[in-house]
Amino acid sequence: MDKIEKQYNEWIYPNPIEDIKKAHNDGLFQTSNADLFWDIFYPEKKYSKKLKVFIAGCGSHQAISLGISNPKWEIYAIDLSAKTIELNENQIKKYNLKNVKVEKKNILNVNKENEFDLVISTGVIHHTKDPKETLKKIVSTANEDGAINIMIYASYLRVGVYYLQSIFKYMNVTQNQEGVDLVKFFLQEFIQKNHYVSNYEIANTDKFDAGIVDTYLNPQDKAYDILELGNLLKNTGSYFQNWNYNFFYYPDIFLKNIPDKIFDLKNLNKLSPFEAGDFTQKLLIQTGKLDFILRKKKYFENFWHNKKNITGEDHVKRRTYVTSRKKGRLNDNFGGSVFYGAYPKIEIPFNAKQGIIWSIIVGDKNESKIGMKIDQIELQYNRFASDNNMSVLKKKEIIDIIYYFWKLGIITLQKF
Ligand SMILES: C[S@@+](CC[C@H](N)C(=O)[O-])C[C@H]1O[C@@H](n2cnc3c(N)ncnc32)[C@H](O)[C@@H]1O
Numbered sequence: 001m002d003k004i005e006k007q008y009n010e011w012i013y014p015n016p017i018e019d020i021k022k023a024h025n026d027g028l029f030q031t032s033n034a035d036l037f038w039d040i041f042y043p044e045k046k047y048s049k050k051l052k053v054f055i056a057g058c059g060s061h062q063a064i065s066l067g068i069s070n071p072k073w074e075i076y077a078i079d080l081s082a083k084t085i086e087l088n089e090n091q092i093k094k095y096n097l098k099n100v101k102v103e104k105k106n107i108l109n110v111n112k113e114n115e116f117d118l119v120i121s122t123g124v125i126h127h128t129k130d131p132k133e134t135l136k137k138i139v140s141t142a143n144e145d146g147a148i149n150i151m152i153y154a155s156y157l158r159v160g161v162y163y164l165q166s167i168f169k170y171m172n173v174t175q176n177q178e179g180v181d182l183v184k185f186f187l188q189e190f191i192q193k194n195h196y197v198s199n200y201e202i203a204n205t206d207k208f209d210a211g212i213v214d215t216y217l218n219p220q221d222k223a224y225d226i227l228e229l230g231n232l233l234k235n236t237g238s239y240f241q242n243w244n245y246n247f248f249y250y251p252d253i254f255l256k257n258i259p260d261k262i263f264d265l266k267n268l269n270k271l272s273p274f275e276a277g278d279f280t281q282k283l284l285i286q287t288g289k290l291d292f293i294l295r296k297k298k299y300f301e302n303f304w305h306n307k308k309n310i311t312g313e314d315h316v317k318r319r320t321y322v323t324s325r326k327k328g329r330l331n332d333n334f335g336g337s338v339f340y341g342a343y344p345k346i347e348i349p350f351n352a353k354q355g356i357i358w359s360i361i362v363g364d365k366n367e368s369k370i371g372m373k374i375d376q377i378e379l380q381y382n383r384f385a386s387d388n389n390m391s392v393l394k395k396k397e398i399i400d401i402i403y404y405f406w407k408l409g410i411i412t413l414q415k416f
Pocket residue numbers: 004005008013014056057058059060061062078079080081084105106107108121122123124127128214
């Protein structure tokens with residue numbers, strides 16, 4: 001048996017969840033749930049409850065959680081680990097899920113081409129012998145308009161993890177309970193507070209045994225920096241559309257207080273999405289993951305990152321889980337703030353112009369459906385500005401603010 005198959009049979013991952021409905025009530029959701037984040041997956045498509053979905057490497061509960069949340073989806077999920085599939089089958093029976101089918105299979109042996117509207121592979125291909133071949137196979141299963149959601153490890157936050165993996169190899173630690181206990185003891189007793197791994201340990205609090213094995217005793221585990229991601233994607237038949245959470249890959253919010261004289265932010269605006277992401281991840285403590293969406297048509301490459309693509313005809317909506325927090329005060333150029341409630345939990349302040357545009361977006365009665373046209377936002381902003389003796393804005397300036405909101409990941413855009 002392959003060493004990865006053996007590991008995920010003996011150490012099912014993630015930690016199995018007994019009561020998934022209760023976990024949903026307590027806040028569990030999947031980043032790969034295109035129903036929750038529709039515009040991020042499909043910037044061009046009208047919302048539909050029905051999707052044909054393939055999950056490559058479903059682990060303990062991803063397929064079940066998505067199946068419960070989306071009764072109209074038709075889900076086919078595979079995993080290399082027979083024990084993991086057995087657990088999924090039990091959950092399918094328990095919740096009487098008619099829309100989820102699971103099978104024990106290696107991704108490389110899947111024979112389904114151009115079939116799925118949505119293809120998901122979260123935390124899997126970096127554990128395979130040939131990630132590019134595996135990704136190619138995954139891409140081939142999506143139909144021409146399908147979206148492919150991938151998560152792979154990012155090397156930035158994980159540098160200390162790899163140092164420890166290599167230390168545990170020197171020590172000949174094996175994948176058994178004794179080995180797990182040794183790793184836990186080692187982490188507690190021998191790791192200095194400023195060791196390379198400490199930031200990873202702060203960001204990742206799940207200390208269950210299979211998590212220890214997955215992180216520190218994994219025999220096949222490769223992380224990517226963002227420029228290496230560019231190489232991984234080459235010749236796979238896919239184009240990078242966007243990140244799931246822009247916030248981690250655009251530096252704008254962290255640089256907004258730097259006076260123009262120190263350096264010219266225009267230079268940063270010329271960076272490709274991968275360069276901007278590499279910049280941001282090298283500057284900030286991160287999540288250790290790269291979550292992104294691929295498409296099969298070149299038309300979608302770097303879709304909204306190319307600001308030229310944004311026109312007055314496009315629709316803007318507040319992103320799921322973003323809520324207004326503080327109210328603005330026009331007299332001192334404070335435009336209020338928003339709170340990102342899911343990931344990363346962070347408050348983002350606005351200046352007055354940004355705050356007014358935000359109130360227009362969230363005040364829209366179509367907000368939950370198709371959102372508001374940028375032309376309409378321009379009209380409302382300028383009406384408000386004239387009534388309040390403020391200067392009016394040109395469409396280009398409105399689009400710059402919308403683009404900034406998009407880079408922060410607090411709005412989504414759609415082009416119909
Ligand atoms: C880290 S877990 C992630 C599980 C799930 N995607 C999630 O996000 O919760 C990786 C899973 O991928 C499976 N896996 C690894 N290589 C695979 C392959 N070549 N084909 C199918 N499944 C694979 C493992 O058995 C394991 O269950």
